[in-house]
Amino acid sequence: MKRVTVKGIVQGVGFRPFVYRIAKEHGIKGYVKNAGNSVEIVVANEDCDFERFLRDLRSKSPPLAKIYSIDVEEVRKEEEYDDFYVLKSSVEGSGESILPPDVAICEECLREMFEKGRRYLYPFIVCMNCGPRFTIIEDLPYDRENTTMRDFPMCRLCEEEYNDPMDRRFRAEPTCCWDCGPRYFLYHGKEKLDLKPEEVIKESAKLLAEGEILAIKGIGGTHLATITTEDEPVLKIRKLRRRKNKPFAIMARDLQAIESFAFLSEVEKELLTSFRRPIVVLKKKGEVLSKYIAPNLHNIGVMLPYAGVHYLLFYYIEEPALVMTSANAPGEPMFIENEEIFTLKCYALVHNRRIKNRCDDSVIKVINGKPTFIRRSRGYVPEAIEVSVDNRENILALGAEEMVTACLLKGNKAFLSQHIGDTSKLKTLEFLEDAVYNLIRMNKVEGIDKIAVDLHPYFNTVKLGEKLASKFNCKLIRCQHHHAHIVSLMAEHNIKEKIVGIAIDGFGYGGDKTWWGGEVLLCDYGNYKRMGSLAYSPMPGGDLATRFPARATLGILSKIYSIEELKEIAKKHLINGFRNERELELVLMQIERGFNTPISTSLGRVLDAISALLNVCYERTYEGEPAMRLESFAFHGKAKLSFDMKIEKRERYTIDTAYLLKQVLEAKEEHDFKDIAASAQIAIANALAEVATMVAKKKKISTIGVSGGVAYNEAIVSAMRKKIEEEGLKFITHTKVPCGDGGISLGQALMAVFVAKK
Numbered sequence: 001m002k003r004v005t006v007k008g009i010v011q012g013v014g015f016r017p018f019v020y021r022i023a024k025e026h027g028i029k030g031y032v033k034n035a036g037n038s039v040e041i042v043v044a045n046e047d048c049d050f051e052r053f054l055r056d057l058r059s060k061s062p063p064l065a066k067i068y069s070i071d072v073e074e075v076r077k078e079e080e081y082d083d084f085y086v087l088k089s090s091v092e093g094s095g096e097s098i099l100p101p102d103v104a105i106c107e108e109c110l111r112e113m114f115e116k117g118r119r120y121l122y123p124f125i126v127c128m129n130c131g132p133r134f135t136i137i138e139d140l141p142y143d144r145e146n147t148t149m150r151d152f153p154m155c156r157l158c159e160e161e162y163n164d165p166m167d168r169r170f171r172a173e174p175t176c177c178w179d180c181g182p183r184y185f186l187y188h189g190k191e192k193l194d195l196k197p198e199e200v201i202k203e204s205a206k207l208l209a210e211g212e213i214l215a216i217k218g219i220g221g222t223h224l225a226t227i228t229t230e231d232e233p234v235l236k237i238r239k240l241r242r243r244k245n246k247p248f249a250i251m252a253r254d255l256q257a258i259e260s261f262a263f264l265s266e267v268e269k270e271l272l273t274s275f276r277r278p279i280v281v282l283k284k285k286g287e288v289l290s291k292y293i294a295p296n297l298h299n300i301g302v303m304l305p306y307a308g309v310h311y312l313l314f315y316y317i318e319e320p321a322l323v324m325t326s327a328n329a330p331g332e333p334m335f336i337e338n339e340e341i342f343t344l345k346c347y348a349l350v351h352n353r354r355i356k357n358r359c360d361d362s363v364i365k366v367i368n369g370k371p372t373f374i375r376r377s378r379g380y381v382p383e384a385i386e387v388s389v390d391n392r393e394n395i396l397a398l399g400a401e402e403m404v405t406a407c408l409l410k411g412n413k414a415f416l417s418q419h420i421g422d423t424s425k426l427k428t429l430e431f432l433e434d435a436v437y438n439l440i441r442m443n444k445v446e447g448i449d450k451i452a453v454d455l456h457p458y459f460n461t462v463k464l465g466e467k468l469a470s471k472f473n474c475k476l477i478r479c480q481h482h483h484a485h486i487v488s489l490m491a492e493h494n495i496k497e498k499i500v501g502i503a504i505d506g507f508g509y510g511g512d513k514t515w516w517g518g519e520v521l522l523c524d525y526g527n528y529k530r531m532g533s534l535a536y537s538p539m540p541g542g543d544l545a546t547r548f549p550a551r552a553t554l555g556i557l558s559k560i561y562s563i564e565e566l567k568e569i570a571k572k573h574l575i576n577g578f579r580n581e582r583e584l585e586l587v588l589m590q591i592e593r594g595f596n597t598p599i600s601t602s603l604g605r606v607l608d609a610i611s612a613l614l615n616v617c618y619e620r621t622y623e624g625e626p627a628m629r630l631e632s633f634a635f636h637g638k639a640k641l642s643f644d645m646k647i648e649k650r651e652r653y654t655i656d657t658a659y660l661l662k663q664v665l666e667a668k669e670e671h672d673f674k675d676i677a678a679s680a681q682i683a684i685a686n687a688l689a690e691v692a693t694m695v696a697k698k699k700k701i702s703t704i705g706v707s708g709g710v711a712y713n714e715a716i717v718s719a720m721r722k723k724i725e726e727e728g729l730k731f732i733t734h735t736k737v738p739c740g741d742g743g744i745s746l747g748q749a750l751m752a753v754f755v756a757k758k
């Protein structure tokens with residue numbers, strides 16, 4: 001008798017019904033069951049075609065399944081089987097990965113939802129091939145009693161389907177219907193509207209059509225929705241959530257609707273329609289939608305419906321798209337409790353199924369034809385990222401401060417948590433801690449060997465790391481921010497040798513108590529050497545220079561101009577840069593005396609400074625705003641000015657950013673501001689690429705990569721790619737984890753592998 005153990009993403013993907021079918025085809029007797037986080041198959045008879053069964057197991061497995069390994073062992077026969085059975089799960093057994101991510105409603109369920117029958121217009125319709133997974137699971141193995149669907153005992157008809165191996169709902173754990181499953185309810189504030197179940201969504205759609213704001217509890221959290229073709233409702237959401245300019249994501253009816261307001265490439269179409277259904281950042285076209293959805297930007301985040309409730313809303317409403325922005329405050333966890341949602345004091349479409357693991361929508365931008373994560377969450381988590389280092393430990397990494405994800409590295413599989421957010425907020429920090437324990441539980445990890453955190457002394461993630469290190473009695477490893485960015489890139493490309501990494505972002509603690517963010521590093525997993533950077537510039541007011549970029553402009557220019565000259569420049573070129581004369585005087589004094597004025601090499605701050613200098617943006621109202629608006633502004637210009645970039649070689653290569661800003665300032669007299677913006681971006685990209693190339697050639701290194709939040713700027717990354725590839729070197733970018741700080745935990749975990757345990 002043979003026992004076959006299949007590891008991988010094999011639970012919750014229709015794997016057992018698939019095994020059942022091929023076992024029957026090949027005359028196999030025995031059973032299949034979920035065991036811990038693998039699937040166990042016993043083949044009890046000899047008179048069957050076992051080899052062909054194995055081949056089919058490997059090659060014909062269901063679309064959502066991903067097999068990591070199949071082990072066959074000969075075991076002693078203990079029982080006779082007269083047929084092939086699907087048995088109840090057992091808890092023991094340990095395996096590799098576990099669940100697939102949440103899956104968008106499938107074509108078959110969608111069709112059924114609009115056909116007269118017992119699930120007619122029922123928003124929670126699912127089958128083995130679709131529906132929530134990660135967001136509802138409480139424990140392993142993946143059985144109904146271990147999900148939040150245990151609150152809804154199946155009715156007789158659902159149970160019959162669930163037990164019928166030939167049915168597409170066979171062992172579909174979240175299956176339900178109007179009679180036994182969860183329901184939607186419509187509220188206004190705390191007050192429940194008296195509606196028949198089948199009228200709830202219809203009535204909600206009517207409210208939307210009338211221009212109301214509707215909070216919608218969905219799969220992984222809660223969105224705020226409204227129509228997109230008129231300004232007033234969009235402005236109403238901005239007011240309600242105090243979001244001045246932050247771009248809203250939208251959900252479009254279908255691809256055709258998207259083509260009426262955005263450009264679509266084949267790659268983007270494929271992403272949008274995949275079962276993962278991420279938000280894809282597209283380039284805008286025409287003026288179909290309200291300009292207040294993504295103000296001052298050339299692109300817009302769009303997704304397609306992924307849950308029954310979304311399709312039903314579009315069924316009742318004529319809009320091409322709906323605003324679908326998260327209802328929580330930026331950086332905080334998504335709302336999952338109805339009580340929380342009611343505090344919004346708007347109409348609320350809520351359901352009574354608990355969301356166990358909140359999960360934000362994933363966001364992807366296609367850069368040079370390559371999908372790049374801005375946020376890796378719903379539809380991707382909890383899938384593992386395979387790395388090729390030799391690691392036998394369990395390593396936990398906690399990210400930096402903003403856009404945090406946690407990472408559990410177990411052997412050569414890295415499990416990244418869902419998007420957590422800004423951990424300077426206490427709620428978010430608590431969410432991080434929960435998510436960490438969830439990673440540990442779901443991956444059946446006993447004990448943690450090392451914990452990796454940022455080098456920053458005061459980040460909340462570092463404090464949490466210290467607490468967990470004493471709890472698990474393990475070593476705490478502090479990782480330099482930009483080194484971690486580059487290592488995350490090396491890890492996802494399985495790079496073994498050294499590379500030259502360009503790490504560009506807004507903010508990262510250097511090894512020398514200064515702020516870094518425009519770095520050229522020579523890296524392997526365990527070590528790095530700082531070979532080049534942008535020049536240090538004073539940032540008067542510290543964090544205030546991030547919020548009000550005109551401060552950064554004066555800080556950088558102060559390396560060339562006197563205080564008196566700076567004053568003139570501010571008055572002529574930074575008209576709205578300061579609230580009043582007094583603020584300007586204070587900033588100049590800070591620059592002069594170095595008071596409350598840290599120094600920084602951040603490329604984010606340089607782009608912000610150019611943004612202010614060209615009157616594009618004087619205040620950052622959301623993360624990255626001045627630089628994002630500069631990118632959009634430059635998108636409409638031509639890089640036809642050639643700015644001269646001074647690169648000095650002292651202890652390392654230093655790129656003179658003050659000199660660039662001086663040229664930008666002077667160009668304002670004669671040139672189109674859009675052309676200046678485009679040219680300045682390219683000049684700085686080329687300078688960084690040049691430094692990286694010089695280092696690579698000198699050190700005989702063949703690969704250069706770019707990481708960090710500024711790597712979302714398509715113009716900058718394209719220019720780097722062109723220059724580096726022209727030199728005959730290989731250029732790599734992120735495809736599996738975000739370039740920004742959402743990917744940093746992967747880098748930290750890998751760095752920790754190379755640090756001694758004690």
Ligand SMILES: [Zn+2]
Pocket residue numbers: 105106107108109110125126127128129130131
């Ligand atoms: Zn389905």
Ligand SMILES: [Zn+2]
Pocket residue numbers: 154155156157158159176177178179180181
């Ligand atoms: Zn039912």
Ligand SMILES: [Zn+2]
Pocket residue numbers: 481485505506507508708709740741
């Ligand atoms: Zn960073």
